[in-house]
Amino acid sequence: MNAATAGYNFAYLDERTKRMIRRALLKAVAVPGCQVPFGSREMPLAYGWGTGGIQVTAAVIGAGDVLKVIDQGSDDTTNAVNIRRFFARVTGVRTTERTREATLIQTRHRIPEVPLTEQQVIVYQVPQPEPLYKLEPRRSAATRLHAWREYGVMNVKLYEDIARWGRIDSAYDHPVLVNGRYVMAPSPIPSFDNPKMHRMPALQLFGAGREKRLYAVPPYTDVKSLDFEDHPFKVEPQGHACALCGSTDTWLDEVLQDGGARMWTCSDTDFCRERREEKQP
Amino acid sequence: MYVAVKGGEAAIAASLHLLDEVRRGDPAVRELAVAQIREQLALAVDRVMAEGSLYDPELAALALKQARGDAIEATFLLRAYRTTLPRFGYSEPVDTERMQVGRRISAIFKDLPGGQVLGATFDYTQRLLDFGLLADEREPAPQPVAAVAGEKAETGVAPALQQLVAEGLVEPAVPSAGDPEPEDITRTPPAYPMNRATRLQMLARADEGWVLGLAYSTQRGYANTHPFAGEIRAGRVPLELVPDELGFAVEIGEIELTECQMVNQFVGSAVAPPQFTRGYGLVFGEGERKAMAMSLADRVLRADEFGEEVTSPAQLQEFALSHGDNVEASGFVQHLKLPHYVDFEAEMQTVRALRQRHREAEE
Amino acid sequence: MSAVATDIARIPAGLGDAVHHGQAVFRCVLEAMARPGRLQRLPADVAGALGHPPGWSPALAATLLTLLDAETALWLSPALRDGVAPAWLRFHTGTRIVDAPGAADFAAARADEVDASIWTVLKPGSDEAPHTGATLLLQVDCLSDAAGLRLQGPGIEHEHRLDAAGLDSAFWQARIAQQADFPCGVDLLLCCDDRVAGLPRSTRVTEG
Numbered sequence: 016m017n018a019a020t021a022g023y024n025f026a027y028l029d030e031r032t033k034r035m036i037r038r039a040l041l042k043a044v045a046v047p048g049c050q051v052p053f054g055s056r057e058m059p060l061a062y063g064w065g066t067g068g069i070q071v072t073a074a075v076i077g078a079g080d081v082l083k084v085i086d087q088g089s090d091d092t093t094n095a096v097n098i099r100r101f102f103a104r105v106t107g108v109r110t111t112e113r114t115r116e117a118t119l120i121q122t123r124h125r126i127p128e129v130p131l132t133e134q135q136v137i138v139y140q141v142p143q144p145e146p147l148y149k150l151e152p153r154r155s156a157a158t159r160l161h162a163w164r165e166y167g168v169m170n171v172k173l174y175e176d177i178a179r180w181g182r183i184d185s186a187y188d189h190p191v192l193v194n195g196r197y198v199m200a201p202s203p204i205p206s207f208d209n210p211k212m213h214r215m216p217a218l219q220l221f222g223a224g225r226e227k228r229l230y231a232v233p234p235y236t237d238v239k240s241l242d243f244e245d246h247p248f249k250v251e252p253q254g255h256a257c258a259l260c261g262s263t264d265t266w267l268d269e270v271l272q273d274g275g276a277r278m279w280t281c282s283d284t285d286f287c288r289e290r291r292e293e294k295q296p
Numbered sequence: 297m298y299v300a301v302k303g304g305e306a307a308i309a310a311s312l313h314l315l316d317e318v319r320r321g322d323p324a325v326r327e328l329a330v331a332q333i334r335e336q337l338a339l340a341v342d343r344v345m346a347e348g349s350l351y352d353p354e355l356a357a358l359a360l361k362q363a364r365g366d367a368i369e370a371t372f373l374l375r376a377y378r379t380t381l382p383r384f385g386y387s388e389p390v391d392t393e394r395m396q397v398g399r400r401i402s403a404i405f406k407d408l409p410g411g412q413v414l415g416a417t418f419d420y421t422q423r424l425l426d427f428g429l430l431a432d433e434r435e436p437a438p439q440p441v442a443a444v445a446g447e448k449a450e451t452g453v454a455p456a457l458q459q460l461v462a463e464g465l466v467e468p469a470v471p472s473a474g475d476p477e478p479e480d481i482t483r484t485p486p487a488y489p490m491n492r493a494t495r496l497q498m499l500a501r502a503d504e505g506w507v508l509g510l511a512y513s514t515q516r517g518y519a520n521t522h523p524f525a526g527e528i529r530a531g532r533v534p535l536e537l538v539p540d541e542l543g544f545a546v547e548i549g550e551i552e553l554t555e556c557q558m559v560n561q562f563v564g565s566a567v568a569p570p571q572f573t574r575g576y577g578l579v580f581g582e583g584e585r586k587a588m589a590m591s592l593a594d595r596v597l598r599a600d601e602f603g604e605e606v607t608s609p610a611q612l613q614e615f616a617l618s619h620g621d622n623v624e625a626s627g628f629v630q631h632l633k634l635p636h637y638v639d640f641e642a643e644m645q646t647v648r649a650l651r652q653r654h655r656e657a658e659e
Numbered sequence: 660m661s662a663v664a665t666d667i668a669r670i671p672a673g674l675g676d677a678v679h680h681g682q683a684v685f686r687c688v689l690e691a692m693a694r695p696g697r698l699q700r701l702p703a704d705v706a707g708a709l710g711h712p713p714g715w716s717p718a719l720a721a722t723l724l725t726l727l728d729a730e731t732a733l734w735l736s737p738a739l740r741d742g743v744a745p746a747w748l749r750f751h752t753g754t755r756i757v758d759a760p761g762a763a764d765f766a767a768a769r770a771d772e773v774d775a776s777i778w779t780v781l782k783p784g785s786d787e788a789p790h791t792g793a794t795l796l797l798q799v800d801c802l803s804d805a806a807g808l809r810l811q812g813p814g815i816e817h818e819h820r821l822d823a824a825g826l827d828s829a830f831w832q833a834r835i836a837q838q839a840d841f842p843c844g845v846d847l848l849l850c851c852d853d854r855v856a857g858l859p860r861s862t863r864v865t866e867g
Contacts (some may be wrong), residue, residue, distance in 0.1 A: 018464035022798075023380065025668075027677050029682045034728050037685045038764075041726075045846045045859035047813045051790040053484035057375040062627030062746045064634065075689070077682040087638045094634050096304035124638045142631065153614050155488040162786035180650055194813050194861065196842065205642040218693045225624045227485035233814035233861075253645060269641055275759035282638055 017221030026073040034080040036074035041251045043231035048193025050144050055227040062156040068140035072121050081109045083117035088125035088282035114285050126208040128265045131217035144223040146190040146200040166198050170280040192239045207250050207266045255279040260290040317365050333357040348374030349501045351551050360465040372623045392555050395531045396451045403525040410453045456527035468573045471474045487613045496531025502620030503587045507555035510610040517597040518608035530554040554583045558591035565603045673724050673751035675708020684725040691857035696810045696819030712744040718850035719798045719806035724851045728752040734760040736768030759793035767796040781845045789842035799823045802851035811861045823849050
């Protein structure tokens with residue numbers, strides 16, 4: 016810790032706020048996929064920039080944790096750097112870019128390619144925790160729909176997508192059904208990542224600061240992407256190979272180059288590094 | 297301590313350095329002191345305190361300086377600081393009847409009981425740019441107020457509406473049934489429908505522009521109101537606390553407030569006789585525009601109490617209240633500049649597939 | 660405050676380090692809830708530095724100290740309410756101790772003090788706000804994950820087993836009956852010595 020953070024508690028939040036978040040997290044784990052309201056605090060980071068994820072991480076993190084922060088799959092995007100820098104300052108914990116070394120991973124928009132383990136916790140930053148918000152913007156009404164398990168509006172929307180476009184039009188933040196009960200927003204991860212949530216050995220925690228909701232998916236919990244029997248959810252390959260490691264089964268970023276050429280590289284920069292190192296003799 | 301460092305960190309460090317530079321501006325121009333902001337840009341300071349929910353003119357002025365004059369950024373700074381403060385206790389409710397009024401006006405009395413106090417107002421300035429202010433220093437200092445207007449701050453001025461309340465013409469200002477302890481909106485996540493005490497908290501720290509727009513919409517036919525400014529008063533009120541060990545109230549200081557009591561005609565319902573109902577506004581500091589706008593918004597949000605039909609956006613609690621927090625709104629609107637290339641790539645994949653399908657359909 | 664509370668010198672210590680030990684205990688409890696039936700052990704340094712009333716298991720004491728504060732309402736069984744414990748909890752956490760179990764967010768008891776009715780007197784939450792369901796903490800004399808109840812559901816890859824001494828079949832049948840009310844329900848934490856196991860309402864229980 017340095018002089019600038021000397022007046023702050025470990026992990027920035029005061030203990031009472033951590034307790035409030037911790038109690039909410041335990042309830043979230045007990046009711047998988049259900050959004051639990053919490054007294055989200057103002058954080059020294061703008062709403063929409065990961066305040067929910069940061070509060071969850073701050074409530075969970077301990078001095079022995081090894082923290083990894085990614086945004087768009089990369090450890091080096093400015094927002095990931097900023098959040099990692101924040102926790103390094105206010106906790107002094109070891110940070111890493113290596114997925115396998117991390118005990119705690121905070122992410123925005125991706126799930127690492129390396130399968131996560133029982134020893135890890137992943138915290139998602141969530142901009143919009145309510146999966147029904149485009150169909151029912153009144154949160155009070157949406158809460159009733161969840162209570163009644165009344166997800167007809169969502170099925171109608173997906174069905175209309177198929178009728179109009181021949182496919183479900185949600186390339187990211189594709190809603191999932193958790194433990195057969197709650198429809199849940201997986202956060203804006205590409206649909207490509209949805210299957211990784213299903214029966215994941217790691218505990219998955221979700222924080223939405225501005226909307227003041229958090230939720231959880233315990234390990235080995237069924238997470239099913241919503242679909243129809245005649246239009247099953249499927250992950251479509253992008254049809255390219257990573258220009259750096261050759262991978263064809265990871266999520267790839269499309270990089271436009273001078274002169275209009277295109278290159279594809281792994282979005283998960285740590286996975287790409289690992290694969291390249293494996294290839295070297 | 298091991299911290300992974302790569303390009304992003306250097307870019308952020310450079311940006312922070314640049315920010316310091318542009319905040320300072322031309323070094324040939326004298327640096328602005330926080331005290332100057334506090335004293336001479338007091339309305340900006342008041343707005344930041346109101347929307348930051350923290351009464352501290354010094355820190356609000358500092359926040360404005362650090363934020364380069366951006367009121368919303370300054371509000372954000374103040375709120376992020378506020379959230380780290382321990383709570384030593386809860387004050388007693390302030391009593392605006394005990395206000396030492398620097399301004400007090402009413403639009404509904406020809407001769408306001410207790411007297412009008414115009415105070416300092418832009419209302420009659422005629423809005424001509426005063427080029428005299430271009431000069432760095434002005435001499436001499438203006439004469440003290442009392443010598444000019446013969447007005448002085450008064451305390452213990454009875455509410456203007458008192459007489460009309462006694463006649464039953466204006467609804468009394470009484471606590472909600474059971475006088476419940478108000479929720480603290482900075483601790484308890486919102487749940488709709490929201491009671492009035494909580495709504496008023498939301499409005500008090502909502503963005504002035506948002507509340508002003510809502511209020512304006514009610515005057516243009518989006519909700520049915522007939523408002524009159526019953527009383528507007530601004531000034532200092534004592535703040536009292538009951539320490540556990542003493543058991544009685546002690547004054548811990550004063551804060552400046554602006555309060556607006558807006559009265560609205562109400563034709564009555566099956567259970568209530570016709571009378572004037574109220575909309576209420578209260579903000580930190582001098583914030584007359586905000587207090588008035590708040591009182592209009594408050595009144596139309598009471599639709600359920602009076603059995604009024606909800607037809608307009610300003611009457612919809614969730615819509616009107618959950619979008620007024622400018623720190624939340626600013627963050628979420630601006631988060632769109634964060635990288636979204638993973639989602640965008642996923643969308644491109646969809647659009648490409650749809651275009652392919654479209655082409656095939658055309659052929 | 661009762662006369663007991665005035666004698667602050669007699670109140671046992673709490674967590675050795677409110678910040679770091681509190682975090683470690685929370686992670687134990689979080690793991691316990693996330694992996695129902697798996698026994699989680701308090702770190703030795705946390706258990707070693709912990710103060711608690713006589714007769715209380717370190718796991719129960721540490722969990723309550725970690726989760727309670729002035730925003731929570733706690734019900735204590737007669738045995739746990741006896742002696743210095745209420746003053747100890749109020750001193751360290753500021754929690755409100757309530758007389759009616761139905762008003763409690765957290766309820767704590769020794770296993771031999773509860774029967775099947777405990778599942779219906781505690782707050783189950785509502786369909787719209789299931790998170791308001793209570794948490795029940797029971798101190799048991801013996802806890803094993805080698806045999807006993809069969810557990811399935813979220814947090815469990817195939818099947819976990821759990822055996823807690825002193826809780827009879829009627830107690831578990833009432834717990835099983837609660838499953839029909841999901842997402843409403845009461846979440847259970849079993850504490851034995853320095854170990855804790857969770858049984859959230861999402862777990863499907865069958866008697867082994």
